[in-house]
Amino acid sequence: MKSLISALVLAGLLAGCADTATVASIEDRAVPSKDAAKPSATSTTSATTAPGAATTAADAAKPAGKPTSIVETRPMVEPDTKVASLGASQGVAIGPDGKPLAAAGQAGTAGPGAAPVLDPKNPASPLAQRVLRFEYDSAAIRDEYRALLEAHAQYLKQEKATKTILQGHADERGSREYNLALGQRRAESVYKALSLLGVADAQMEAVSFGEEKPVAEGHDEEAWQQNRRVEIVYEGE
Amino acid sequence: MMHRLLLVVLLALASPLCMAAMTIEIVGGALNRVPVAILPFSLSAPGATDPAVVVSGDLGRSGYFRLVDSQGVVSPASPQGLSLPTWKSRGADAVLMGQALPAANGRIEVRFWLFDAVRQSQLAALSYTTTPAGLRGVAHRIADVVHEKLLGEPGSYSGRIAYILKRPGRYELQVADADSENAITVASSPEPLISPAWSPDGSKLAYVSFEDKKPVVYVQHLADGGRRAVARFRGSNSAPAWFPDGRRLAVTLSKDETSQIYFMNPDTGELTRFSRGGALDTEPVFSPNGRWMYFTSDRGGSPQIYRAELPGGQVSRVTFEGGYNVSPALSPDGNNLAFVHRRNGKFQIAVMDLNTRQMQVLTDTALDESPSFTSNGRMILYATLVNGRGVLATVSVDGAVRQRLSQSGDLREPVWGP
Known part of the structure; x- marks a missing residue:
């Protein structure tokens, strides 16, 4: 019994210790790679920050003006072992140079100088309504979204240069890849609805984020309902 | 009823510097554990850490072994100095002893001997030469040998795993040893990374990145970190799986209609459509002999697993x-x-014997995902959600041994490396 208690105490100590050591060691390793990719879009850009700014900063720093990826990679140097090439040394950080990786093309800010009623940037506009929610394992559009879809269709038909990305999402249950496909089907269902309302294919793209971008972080039906959705996003946003 | 006992064993792993990335708890175990004494190695090589610590960690948490106390004992200078009757009287069926000796150019030679204490016979004697950085790898190899000699089937302690670590505002693709030590972040992004897939030779990882505000399939070479988008078509690109020959990939694309499976050569860009029809097809994976492709489809009205005989045959x-x-x-x-099976609203890991088509649910958690087999085929690695946080876990194919690996981060989508 005594040894069990001491084992638990030891384990507790180690767990605490492991936590801090892990954080520290990962941060330590991240430093050189950030330096190599300087100025790092990754370190300063959070997931919600507009990527346009980061891309510009990175591009300005690059002599060739090549697009820079927001993703950092790191080589895995195998140890010099005769019997096993397992594990890896701490590795030298390298920048993400060398490979042409297009940073999200956020260019064409084709100004929608449209009528004030149909302005996606105006919170009072019907176009401020961007989210359609779905039932579990379903891609059927509910009747309540008819007006929302008609407003966006009307706007897109007026503004032929404007493009929209229909982003499908799923709740967290089940497999990530199946949820990606499910979100894709939801996005395609909105795509078809807008297409039937006369929007040109060239103005739309249906993509999916699966369960990766929840708006509600909970693990219950209330959160799941909010996360099963399609968001209508205009290019440049 | 062993797992009802909830044998929780927390092992102090690895180096004294608390470099252990994860602690491992065993939530179940085999009924008959083999009692084995692992003596601390005699260390005469400068800077060598004791391989016995790593071997003890590997075997102790496997659920198949019981470690006989050998604290304070040091391996004798030679096997002749070992008293097997003494260890037998202490309850050990087997004894491991070893040495770490200095070798040329700063390298280390590790020698070990494994004995059957009951039959008083030698089961294995091997020597490895490595660098200090390779010492842990050698120790995992030793654990594999001990496992195989004592249980008659290969161990899987010397493998590698890849998984996604979710940090606040950041996603990291990491590669680590099977005991989750030596974790290296091979790619890191503010946007989600999902679906890592090892190439059959272990030199590359394919995965899906959302850095372009949509899912795109990338292939990354682990040796130099070089990466390339191999599928960036209109719509979504996801679910990469390597053919057993490592030359082609299966991917799920939505460029033509809803999510469908395509075969592609990432070097030439050559693309062949595999599936057709309005149903959703995804999650392709190949049988090791390349004869079958298994995938998920909702063509029957609910998501189920199907298989196609290759090339392009009957589903x-x-x-x-x-x-x-x-x-x-x-x-x-x-x-x-x-696979992942839903039962009473819970998503759990199940296994099916493909010869008898008998299915068995192996876990009792609610949100399990991403099963993959260890290299010896005896365990399944997967991720589950505990207290709202993703953790990695393994379960033996018979459901008898379950382990949970926990780290301070939020972990998903583990995949066992070749």
């Missing part, structure tokens, strides 16, 4: 029990299929 349904079976994974011998 037949594999799973029938329950309304949700996804994420197929094949054992190395191709005889077992692991």
Whole structure:
């Protein structure tokens, strides 16, 4: 019994210790790679920050003006072992140079100088309504979204240069890849609805984020309902 | 009823500097554990850490072994100095002893001997030469040898795993040893990274990145970190799986209609459409002999696992029990299929014997995902959600031994490396 208690105490100590050591060691390793990719879009850009700014900063720093990826990679140097090439040394950080990786093309800010009623940037506009929610394992559009879809269709038909990305999402249950496909089907269902309302294919793209971008972080039906959705996003946003 | 006992064993792993990335708890175990004494190695090589610590960690948490106390004992200078009757009287069926000796150019020679204490015979004697950085790898190899000699089937302690670590505002693709030590972040992004897939030779990882505000399939070479988008078509690009020959990939694309499976050569860009029809097809994975492709489809009205005989042949349904079976994974011998099965609203890991088509649910958690087999085919690695946080876990194919690996981060989508 005594040894069990001491084992638990030891384990507790180690767990605490492991936590801090892990954080520290990962941060330590991240430093050189950030330096190599300087100025790092990754370190300063959070997931919600507009990527346009980061891309510009990175591009300005690059002599060739090549697009820079927001993703950092790191080589895995195998140890010099005769019997096993397992594990890896701490590795030298390298920048993400060398490979042409297009940073999200956020260019064409084709100004929608449209009528004030149909302005996606105006919170009072019907176009401020961007989210359609779905039932579990379903891609059927509910009747309540008819007006929302008609407003966006009307706007897109007026503004032929404007493009929209229909982003499908799923709740967290089940497999990530199946949820990606499910979100894709939801996005395609909105795509078809807008297409039937006369929007040109060239103005739309249906993509999916699966369960990766929840708006509600909970693990219950209330959160799941909010996360099963399609968001209508205009290019440049 | 062993797992009812909830044997929680927390092992102090690895170096004294608390570099252990994860602690491991065993939530179940085999009924008959083999008692084995692992003596601290005699260390005469400067800077060598004791391989016995790593071997003890590997075997102790496997659920198949019971460690006989050998604290304070040091391996004798030679096997002749070992008293097997003494260890037998202490309850050990087997004894491991070893040495770490200095070798040329700063390298280290590790020698070990494994004895059967009951029959008083030698089971193994081997020597490895490595660098200090390779010492842990050697220790995992030793654990593999001990496992195989004592249980008659290969161990899987010297493997590698890849998984996604979710940090606040950042996603990291990491590669680590099977005991989750030596974790290296090979790619890191503010946007989600999902679906890592090892190339059969272990030199590359394919994965899906959302850095372009949509899912795009990338292939990354682990040796230099170089990466390339191999599928960036209109719509979504996802679910990469390597053909067994490592030359082609199966991917799920939505460029033509809803999510469908395509075969592609990432070097030439050559693309062949595999599936057709309005149903959703995804999560392709190949049997090791390349004869079958298993995948998830909702063509029957609910997501189920199907398989197609290659090339491009007949499709037949594999799973029938329950309304949700996804994420197929094949054992190395191709005889077992692991997948995620929904039962009473819970998503759990199940395994099917493909010869008898018998299915067994192996876990009792609610949000399990991403099963993959260890290299010996005896365990299934997967991720589950505990207290709202993703953790990695393994379960033996018979459901008897379960382990949970926990780290301070939020972990997902582990995949066992070749």
